[in-house]
Amino acid sequence: MNYPKLNEYRMLNQHAKKGQILFVGSSLMEGFPIYxxxxxxxxxxxxxxxxxxxxxxxxxxxxxxxxACIFELEPSKLFINIGSNDIAAAGNDGYSKDALLKNYNDILDQIKERLPQCEVFVMAYYPINAQADFGIDQAEKTAMFATRTNANILEANAAIEQLAKQHSFSFINVNEGLTDKDGNLKPEFTVEGIHLWPNAYTVILNNLRKYL
Incomplete structure (x- = not known):
């Protein structure tokens, strides 16, 4: 956990309006230049x-x-994209879809209990590109994409879609236009096959606007 960033958010929350729109997640959300x-x-x-x-x-x-990331802001709409680092086998235990779903279920349970009026959008995970050459060392590249594969991402998307439905939340897939004919993230949209350039977020935002 990035505690300096968490402390920054706690301080910023003191100046934030309640009942607004909130994006929450990992680096793929932090990098969204929505401001x-x-x-x-x-x-x-x-x-x-x-x-x-x-x-x-x-x-x-x-x-x-x-x-700090959600409840202090009391959002009226919440867009959540969390779990891509779980799929990437973050931590010592490797990737477990069951563990991902258990944690995600706990997250949604808490949101439903503490923010009963909030409109919640569970976002599909973005695709990756493990094929293009981004100048990354091969050993590092192998480790990066060991479990973060488009197959695992698609499987996880299907699972969190069902999870969202169980909680009466909306599942949204805003990935249209991000992939090539083989289902890989287009090289021009990504830094190293995972993280996104602003031009990718422009595509995502166009797909997302109707939900805002």
Whole structure:
């Protein structure tokens, strides 16, 4: 867990409006430049969008930081993208879909209990590209994509979609336009096959706007 970032969010929350729109998750959410985009694009929104993503976060980490990342803000809409680091076998125990789903279920249970009026959107995981050459050492690349594969991501997406339905939350897949004909994340959208450039978030935001 990135404790300096968590402490920063606790301080920022003291100045944030309640009842706004909230993005939460790991680095793939932290890197979403929604602040800049909401300033320059005509959203027509009457609410502010806050981002409380933290790089490196797993579902276990979020379970320990939900007050600072979610509940202190009392959002009216919540967009959550968490678990990609679980799929990447973060930690010593490797990747377990069952463990991911158990933690995700606990997260959604707490949200439903503490924010009963909040509109919750469980976001599909983004695809990856393990094929293109991004100048990464082969050993590092092998480790990066050992379990973070598009097959595992698709399987996890199907599972969290069912989980969202069980909680009467919305599951949304905003990945249209991100992939090539083989289902890989387009090389021009990604730093190293996982993390996204702003042009990718522009595509995602266009897909996401109807839910805002």
């Amino acid at each position: 800049e985009m909401q300033l320059t694009l005509n959203f027509g929104l009457d609410r502010v969008i806050y981002n409380r993503g933290i790089g490196g976060t797993t579902t276990s980490d979020l379970l320990q930081s939900m007050d």
